[in-house]
Amino acid sequence: MGMRKVAIVGAGITKFVRRAQETGKELSWQASKMALESCDLTLDDIDMVTLGTAPDAFDGVHMKGEYLADGAGGIGKPYMRHFVGGGTGVFSPIHGWFHVASGMADICLVVAEEKMSTCHPHPAGAFLTIFDHTTEQPLMPTLIWIFALEMNRYMQTYGISKADIAQVSVKNKRNAMDHPSAQVAEKITVEDVLNSETLCWPVNRLDISPASDGAAAIVLASERVARRLTDKPVWIDGIGHSIDTAYWATRDLAYPRYVETAARMAYDMAGIKEPDKEIHIAEPYDPFDYKELHHMEGLMLCPRGKAAQLTADGVTARDGNMPICPSGGALGVGNPIAATGLMKIIEIFLQLRGEAGKRQVPGDPRCGLAQAGVDLMQMGTVVVMRS
Amino acid sequence: MKLEDFELGGTHLKSSDFKQGKVLTTEWEPNLKYAWDNGVAIGRYLAELKAGRIIARICHKCDRIMLPPRMFCELCFRPTDEWMYVKDTGVINTFSIAKVNWDASRRGPKEPPLLPAVIEIDGASEGMGIMHMLGEVNPKDLKIGMKVKAVWKKPEDRTGSITDILYFKPVTAKRKTKTKAAPKAGGKR
Amino acid sequence: MIKRVAIVGIGTTGFRPVTPDVSFRELIFEAARKAYTDAGMEPSEIDGFITTAEDFMEGYSIADEYCPDQIGAVLKPTQTIPGDFIQGMATGYMMIMTGAYRTIAIEAHSKASNMKNISELMGFAQDPVYNRPLRETPHAVAGLEMTRYLFESAASSEQCAQVVVKNKMNAMRNPYAAFGAEITEGDVLASEPVSLPLHRLDIAPHADGAVVAVLADEDTANTLCETPIWIEGIGWSTDTPTLEMRDWGEAAYARLSAEMAYRMAGIENPAALIDFAEICDEYSYKELQHMEALKLCMPGEAAYMLESGATSYQGELPINISGGARGVGHLFEASGAHKILELVEQLRGHAGARQIPDVNVGLAQVWRGVPTATGAVAILSNM
Amino acid sequence: MAITEKITDTTVPTFWEGAIPVRYVYTFGLAGEKFFRTVKDKGTFLATYCDECDISFVPPKVYCDRCFKELDSYIDVGTLGYVETFTLSFRNMDGSEKEIPKILAMVRIGDTDGGLIHYLEGFEIDEIAIGMPVKAVLKPKSQRKGSIEDIIGFGPVR
Known part of the structure; x- marks a missing residue:
């Protein structure tokens, strides 16, 4: 193949909070500065910068990639924004990988930011306008509808109960208790989830990740530079991205084939034949608890309809055979959309280096995966990483 | 590196900090208004809804009858071939019972839940669903796979909109319900 | 590789x-x-x-x-x-x-x-704390910049108006262009003031x-x-989004993008090597300011070059043969696209009535508009 | 061309009207909060300074955007400045015409590298020159809320 190898060499993150005092620029700077410090680099060492951030409708600035440029370290540098909806944060290292693997940059700073609290009274208001303006918006939909519709179809297709799904929320919120950035870490039970307010059946309040403000950043380097900077580079061995049709109501809602196509691309590149055996640890996107299961199946980490059973059996617990979202995920750490995806990348980075502290999974994991996605249940982004 | 070794940024504010003016803020309500061109396919779709009909578009190459109609086939990437009316009946592919409005405000205790659904329309290719609302049904009786039929606005009230269909109701509603209409969506836009 | x-x-x-x-x-x-x-x-x-x-x-x-x-x-x-x-x-x-x-x-x-309401949308890109509350026309940012550019370069409003005359005339030969017209310098200066020195006809319609x-x-x-x-060189760059910290005379984003693209293409003397260019003229003065930033002429010389006819359809370095944003229309994210389209058509020899003879290397440059300081440059060749 | 059936009748094309119904409340951030609290309470402007890059920021930033150094000491730079550039604006943000055109200027504050964009008040347009000194005119303290609107504009230095 002869592709240039690309490694993650540093990482930074802010706390994820419901309402941050910092501007989006300041949050971006906090995460980026930490990422540079973590690998003893300065902004001068950075060749190029790429920024991931989701809708302008959250931060409330048209062309917010331009607005955030100074906080992200982009001034006077080649700086570009990418945006693939909920998949943005895991697309960030992919866009960064393009920069470094192409030979255009040796060191690339990758930043992801979201400040959802600016949208008042609730960021949900910005989600009305993700639906088709002519054929759907007149029905006044809310974001939760589309998840509820998909969750119901998923439950019906595979005979899965709300209680089965609630275990994901319980696991992730508990995992998050060990994450310093966590916003909604707590010890809860399946009953707590089932008894929480029903918003759009079958979705209850505790099935959903919160709205959050936060930023995250990583530093990518070419092989030669990475080996000089650290003795523990984490390699990006596979990348995959895929988008399904915008006509979402015409698709099989029980199975995320957009994740499967993205995963197949990443697995091919990484030479992975049996993902369920070769991937030791995974951070699939979990904006809603059933989504973790749905995405595990799309990632082919288990057969269709079987992810809930794995969760019940403890296989996906931090000390299980296949730890899933050991960070605490969007459900526990919080969900500042683009920053969440990059938080997941950072978790795999730390886990593969054995630096995840109290969150460290046992067994010396060497191959991990992070995934994000969604849009109108259509976008998949996957990154496979190895130590 | 360990996250624990760093002092992480991010200063959390409480909602009361805003109300009590402990933090300076500025407000803005952008005036983001649009008039999107409907074009050929959606223009015809809306005109037919006004006439009380649902129209689809056929791709002969893929042998698909597509809804909403489109002038090109996104799979084989060529122009679609023909118009075709489909029925105003269908099957519930999935549904939800929604107690929140579009802006996350909660529906009042006396406001019945909204019943959004994906409905596979009879006559279109298998799986060709559209999002719409359900009505004249007790939410408890809803099931995936249920047959439904469109309830239209009166012809004089139709404007050429997806809302010219008020909602879909079960085809074999056994008992007559007195809740005549589906609930109105709440919250001002 | x-x-x-x-x-x-x-x-x-x-x-x-x-x-x-x-x-x-x-x-x-x-x-x-x-x-x-x-x-x-x-x-x-x-x-x-x-x-x-x-x-x-x-x-x-x-x-x-x-x-x-x-x-x-x-x-x-x-x-x-x-x-x-x-x-x-x-x-x-x-x-x-x-x-x-x-x-x-x-x-x-x-x-x-x-x-x-595209004007208000453009304004929505301004800093929400320091700039937007003044509710000023977004074109005022360009008005401020134009005043400073004219001050530093000693170019005049009349010369900026000549950019409009040239580009709208070029657009007459471009079947894709929406705003081709034969107008005079006086027409531009007599059009309504928007944010002086900018007049309505200095600003590209969308x-x-x-x-x-x-x-x-x-x-x-x-x-x-x-x-x-072939893509011989490509560059992109962002200067500070903070208006208050900007150097108002120079288009630094254009200079940095061009330096990156020239480096990649191995071009040391762009003025000699580049046969023609499509550069951002969303506001009339921008064509002159960008020519200087792209090193297609010395600082302060763009207006002379324009007046000498060097950048005209038959000049040594034709600029905006397509009609540019003034003649084609402002296309927002697609702005760079129409410039690349023009380069491809010219380099393939498919540009019909506006074909420049014997061209091998073209440059396309774009700016993301007010209030940004982001731009990109591409250099294409047919060899 | 690309689609086989086109609209060929002027009376057929239709459009669908809609909006993005959002509303925002922006915090000023760590530096913005300090800046505008000071404008409100003390009627003066603050800068931050990066000694690595020798750049002073007005409006202040908590970071140097060239080297990323944290900037945590604030300097009072007063309210005097110089016209960096100006424009005579005839329109509002929504595109409507102003009743009276206003002079908008970028004013460099003191000897900093930054400044503020605001109106020039008390001048005729012909009097304005690049480099001319001006001084901020603030609302009376009792009317200040902590916002760019606490500044009425920049007026003559007397």
Whole structure:
């Protein structure tokens, strides 16, 4: 193949909070500065910068990639924004990988930011306008509808109960208790989830990740530079991205084939034949608890309809055979959309280096995966990483 | 590196900090208004809804009858071939019972839940669903796979909109319900 | 190792002030279908897709959702770059250079006519704390910059008006252009003041249209077509978004982007090597300011060059043969796309009435508009 | 062309009207909060200074955007400045015409590298020159809320 190898060499993150005092620029700077410090680099060492951030409708600035440029370290540098909806944060290292693997940059700073609290009274208001303006918006939909519709179809297709799904929320919120950035870490039970307010059946309040403000950043380097900077580079061995049709109501809602196509691309590149055996640890996107299961199946980490059973059996617990979202995920750490995806990348980075502290999974994991996605249940982004 | 070794940024504010003016803020309500061109396919779709009909578009190459109609086939990437009316009946592919409005405000205790659904329309290719609302049904009786039929606005009230269909109701509603209409969506836009 | 990347197909709808007969999907499909036919490929054979779009221009909170269908990208590696087409092309270039993709399609479009208050939308890009509360016209940022540019360069409003006269005249020869006209310097200066020294006719009116281009690596390009148009250099850059910290005279983003592109293309003397250029003239003075930043002339010399006719249709260094944004229309994210389109047509020798004889190297430069300080440059050749 | 059936009748094309119904409340951030609290309470402007890059920021930033150094000491730079550039604006943000055109200027504050964009008050347009000194005119303290609107504009230095 002869592709240039690309490694993650540093990482930074802010706390994820419901309402941050910092501007989006300041949050971006906090995460980026930490990422540079973590690998003893300065902004001068950075060749190029790429920024991931989701809708302008959250931060409330048209062309917010331009607005955030100074906080992200982009001034006077080649700086570009990418945006693939909920998949943005895991697309960030992919866009960064393009920069470094192409030979255009040796060191690339990758930043992801979201400040959802600016949208008042609730960021949900910005989600009305993700639906088709002519054929759907007149029905006044809310974001939760589309998840509820998909969750119901998923439950019906595979005979899965709300209680089965609630275990994901319980696991992730508990995992998050060990994450310093966590916003909604707590010890809860399946009953707590089932008894929480029903918003759009079958979705209850505790099935959903919160709205959050936060930023995250990583530093990518070419092989030669990475080996000089650290003795523990984490390699990006596979990348995959895929988008399904915008006509979402015409698709099989029980199975995320957009994740499967993205995963197949990443697995091919990484030479992975049996993902369920070769991937030791995974951070699939979990904006809603059933989504973790749905995405595990799309990632082919288990057969269709079987992810809930794995969760019940403890296989996906931090000390299980296949730890899933050991960070605490969007459900526990919080969900500042683009920053969440990059938080997941950072978790795999730390886990593969054995630096995840109290969150460290046992067994010396060497191959991990992070995934994000969604849009109108259509976008998949996957990154496979190895130590 | 360990996250624990760093002092992480991010200063959390409480909602009361805003109300009590402990933090300076500025407000803005952008005036983001649009008039999107409907074009050929959606223009015809809306005109037919006004006439009380649902129209689809056929791709002969893929042998698909597509809804909403489109002038090109996104799979084989060529122009679609023909118009075709489909029925105003269908099957519930999935549904939800929604107690929140579009802006996350909660529906009042006396406001019945909204019943959004994906409905596979009879006559279109298998799986060709559209999002719409359900009505004249007790939410408890809803099931995936249920047959439904469109309830239209009166012809004089139709404007050429997806809302010219008020909602879909079960085809074999056994008992007559007195809740005549589906609930109105709440919250001002 | 991949050595070079080329444009192997391009398609457009042309540009009109309004396009009421087609939806954005139908508009884009036409450009995409033409591009794929031009490249002799089906989208199923293309490895990756890029759309360039900004949410609020489309009227969606997540415009990315609506990108795949009309470019044939369903279940394909696809992404949205909220930036200019040339930035999208830079990403496509990098993707091919990784060796993981052989071909990439890039799409950009404008449905600016569908925005009911585009002035306010442009203002919504300003800093919400320091600038936006003044509720000033977004063109005032350009007005401020124009005053400073004229002060530093000693160019005049009359000379800026000549840019408009030249470009609108050029557009008369471009069948894609929406705003071709034969006007005089006096017409520009007599048009209503917007933010002096800017008059209405100094500002490009917006237009609708779509462009899709297909990129390929060297081997694929050589098998696909006889005249691949090679990307010799590409650069992009951002200066501070903080208006108050800006150097108001110089377009630093254009200089930095050009330096990057020239370095890649191995160009040391751009004024001598570049045969023609399509550069951003969204505001009349911008063409002059950008010429200097791109080192197509010495600082302060752009206006003289214009007056001498060197940048005219028959001059030594024709600039904005297409008519530029003043003649074609301002296309927002698709601004770079119409410039690349012009380069490809000229370098292929397909530019009809406006064909420049014997051209080999063209430069396209774009700016993302007020209040940004972001730009990009691409250098294409047919050799 | 690309689609096989087109609209050929002027009376057929239609459009669908809609909006993005959002509303925002922006915090000023760590530096913005300090800046505007000081404008409100003390009627003066603050800068931050990066000694690595020798750049002073007005409006202040908590970071140097060239080297990323944290900037945590604030300097009072007063309210005097110089016209960097100016424009005579005839329109509002929504595109409507102003009743009376206003002079908008970029004013460099003191000897900093930054400044503020605001109106020039008390001048005729012909009097304005680049480099001319001006001084901020603030609302009376009792009317200040902590916002850019606490500044009425920049007026003559007397």
